[in-house]
Amino acid sequence: MNACVWCGRPLHQVVTLNQIWCWAPLTQSVACDQCRQRFTAITSQRCPQCGRQQTDETVCVDCQRWTGRPLTNHAIYVYDEAMKAYMQQYKFQGDYALRLLMQEPIRAALFREHYDVLVPIPVDQATWQKRGFNQVTGWLRQAPFQQALLVLADHKSRPQSAKDRSARLQTPQPFTLAPNAKEVLHNQRVLLLDDVYTTGRTLRHAANQIYLGGAKAVTSLTLAR
Amino acid sequence: MIEDEQFWGRQIPLPQAPVNSATGITALKQVGNRLQCQRCTHLLAPTDRLANGEWYCRQCLQLGRLTSQLELYTIPEPNRFVTAPTGGLTWEGQLSPQQERAAQAVQDYVKARKNHLLWAVTGARKTEIVYPALAWALAQGWRVAWTSPRVDVCLELAPRLHQAFGQVAQALLYGGQEEPYTYCPLTICTVHQLLRFREAFDLIIVDEVDAFPLATSPMLQHAIAAAEKTSGCHLYLTATPGDQLQKQVANKQLAVTYVPLRYHGHLLPQIDLRVAWRWRAQLSKNKLPVALIRQMKAYLATQQRFLLFVPHVVDLPVITRALQLAGIQGGVTVHAADAERTAKVQAMRDRRIPFLITTTILERGVTFPNVNVIILGGDDAVFSTAALVQIAGRVGRSADAPSGEVTCYCHTHTKRVRLARGMIARLNLQGRRLGGRK
Numbered sequence: 001m002n003a004c005v006w007c008g009r010p011l012h013q014v015v016t017l018n019q020i021w022c023w024a025p026l027t028q029s030v031a032c033d034q035c036r037q038r039f040t041a042i043t044s045q046r047c048p049q050c051g052r053q054q055t056d057e058t059v060c061v062d063c064q065r066w067t068g069r070p071l072t073n074h075a076i077y078v079y080d081e082a083m084k085a086y087m088q089q090y091k092f093q094g095d096y097a098l099r100l101l102m103q104e105p106i107r108a109a110l111f112r113e114h115y116d117v118l119v120p121i122p123v124d125q126a127t128w129q130k131r132g133f134n135q136v137t138g139w140l141r142q143a144p145f146q147q148a149l150l151v152l153a154d155h156k157s158r159p160q161s162a163k164d165r166s167a168r169l170q171t172p173q174p175f176t177l178a179p180n181a182k183e184v185l186h187n188q189r190v191l192l193l194d195d196v197y198t199t200g201r202t203l204r205h206a207a208n209q210i211y212l213g214g215a216k217a218v219t220s221l222t223l224a225r
Numbered sequence: 226m227i228e229d230e231q232f233w234g235r236q237i238p239l240p241q242a243p244v245n246s247a248t249g250i251t252a253l254k255q256v257g258n259r260l261q262c263q264r265c266t267h268l269l270a271p272t273d274r275l276a277n278g279e280w281y282c283r284q285c286l287q288l289g290r291l292t293s294q295l296e297l298y299t300i301p302e303p304n305r306f307v308t309a310p311t312g313g314l315t316w317e318g319q320l321s322p323q324q325e326r327a328a329q330a331v332q333d334y335v336k337a338r339k340n341h342l343l344w345a346v347t348g349a350r351k352t353e354i355v356y357p358a359l360a361w362a363l364a365q366g367w368r369v370a371w372t373s374p375r376v377d378v379c380l381e382l383a384p385r386l387h388q389a390f391g392q393v394a395q396a397l398l399y400g401g402q403e404e405p406y407t408y409c410p411l412t413i414c415t416v417h418q419l420l421r422f423r424e425a426f427d428l429i430i431v432d433e434v435d436a437f438p439l440a441t442s443p444m445l446q447h448a449i450a451a452a453e454k455t456s457g458c459h460l461y462l463t464a465t466p467g468d469q470l471q472k473q474v475a476n477k478q479l480a481v482t483y484v485p486l487r488y489h490g491h492l493l494p495q496i497d498l499r500v501a502w503r504w505r506a507q508l509s510k511n512k513l514p515v516a517l518i519r520q521m522k523a524y525l526a527t528q529q530r531f532l533l534f535v536p537h538v539v540d541l542p543v544i545t546r547a548l549q550l551a552g553i554q555g556g557v558t559v560h561a562a563d564a565e566r567t568a569k570v571q572a573m574r575d576r577r578i579p580f581l582i583t584t585t586i587l588e589r590g591v592t593f594p595n596v597n598v599i600i601l602g603g604d605d606a607v608f609s610t611a612a613l614v615q616i617a618g619r620v621g622r623s624a625d626a627p628s629g630e631v632t633c634y635c636h637t638h639t640k641r642v643r644l645a646r647g648m649i650a651r652l653n654l655q656g657r658r659l660g661g662r663k
Contacts, residue, residue: 132275
């Protein structure tokens with residue numbers, strides 16, 4: 001018997017006639033409906049730049065404050081209590097199995113994006129040692145990606161999530177290009193993938209480096225905004 | 226640098242050995258062809274792996290992740306406490322002769338280091354009965370844990386023990402605790418927190434031992450066994466022991482002390498059964514059983530406060546609506562995920578609301594003076610025998626209102642209800658022999 005990966009309740013999967021007739025492999029669901037429905041998907045009423053859920057489709061105040069090359073971000077879910085609880089268990093407690101919960105939404109979202117090269121935001125060496133995984137690449141099941149960015153070793157005095165907005169905005173550039181980045185990125189449309197878009201600082205730092213690597217366009221996708 | 230104190234009787238996961246005498250065991254041990262968590266005994270699934278190839282335990286993740294890289298370090302418990310001959314007891318209350326006898330029995334078993342069950346009816350003041358035994362244990366320099374599967378029980382208990390044992394250093398541990406761990410002779414914690422200890426306690430008191438999820442969780446039962454010294458013993462407190470415990474008592478594997486009378490010497494109120502034929506079907510038409518409405522109106526007219534127990538959280542809004550349509554106002558709903566739960570319970574205690582509509586979360590650990598209880602759908606599976614007896618035990622807890630009514634509306638007659646009535650009747654029979662009054 002399968003159990004929901006998040007709440008642990010037993011899963012009752014119903015096979016429909018539709019699934020039988022379409023001859024595709026039967027996908028095993030990993031989470032129960034209640035757990036899935038805890039998240040709030042972002043609708044088309046969002047900021048066209050950062051992808052934040054709002055009541056109209058104009059550029060939001062935070063995006064207007066940014067100068068320099070604009071970055072278009074799409075986000076899948078609203079960063080609400082449920083998403084915080086998910087992130088807490090997945091990223092901070094390190095429950096790697098919870099990656100399964102988001103693989104399907106990420107796959108569907110990647111399918112909608114237009115890009116040539118997928119670049120997930122990397123984690124630094126110390127985090128990798130401690131956490132044992134990169135929370136972003138964990139969501140990728142089969143999608144090919146390039147690790148074109150590296151994190152400078154000693155940039156972090158404290159994690160991004162422990163800072164307020166102004167401290168986040170003053171974060172210096174943490175990324176460098178990987179040795180093979182120039183060949184991989186040259187004249188390509190690049191999609192950055194990250195977990196949460198909060199101020200946009202991290203993604204803009206990453207985008208700047210990617211442009212330096214010769215990419216012709218950079219957009220981003222995040223799980224939550 | 227972690228101080229030695231932190232390691233005494235505990236198991237601390239570290240990647241490499243600390244600079245003291247602590248000894249380590251691997252956190253995840255190979256058992257057959259699987260790995261087993263040495264903290265919670267969970268057998269790892271083949272999928273419990275990280276991207277870097279390490280294994281991790283998902284079951285006790287909330288206590289901090291254990292991976293195959295870590296070892297659990299411990300220093301055997303040294304019992305380094307300053308003891309007082311009185312055990313630090315500052316409680317000045319009086320025990321009734323009934324309670325006195327039970328307290329003496331408990332103390333004798335603790336002195337003999339024997340495992341023991343204190344089966345005392347709801348409202349018998351179990352906590353106070355244990356005080357003499359606890360004071361004796363603390364005077365011997367024992368390390369004692371007072372645990373419960375329920376965090377609300379721990380939270381309510383901590384200030385009481387703090388008052389009763391004013392001279393004893395105490396630590397309160399639970400999932401959301403912000404204060405750091407301190408080494409104390411008396412630790413009040415949830416059973417989950419015992420997983421952090423190894424052979425630390427000479428005496429473990431388990432309050433509400435039949436409460437969810439302890440009875441069905443091998444992990445928590447292991448937690449108690451592992452946190453107890455090999456020379457230690459445990460004391461179970463409950464009003465409604467489950468089948469397993471009752472069987473152990475019957476087979477003489479577990480010593481037992483009964484307290485069949487409440488502290489004020491009155492008998493338990495018996496559950497009054499009423500038939501509510503197809504009340505669910507009625508409810509879908511926004512109607513409640515006529516007898517129930519009449520009873521509630523009578524209570525409201527005489528300003529008798531009461532609790533209305535319903536089977537599920539989803540029933541709460543429907544029943545509130547039906548009550549409104551029937552012209553009954555003033556009820557407040559409470560359920561487990563309610564953010565204002567404590568405030569609402571406090572309002573009921575302060576007599577600011579006439580009645581609460583609630584689920585089984587208020588079945589134990591709460592005391593309201595002078596309330597009656599109505600159970601709607603007592604035949605539902607969520608009301609176990611223990612739950613029904615506990616719910617009935619909310620009535621008549623204070624000395625100035627020692628009796629009251631418990632009414633249970635059922636669609637069918639079930640074994641659980643019958644057993645609950647049987648248990649109350651049996652305890653009352655014992656109580657009557659000891660001179661209990663109606």
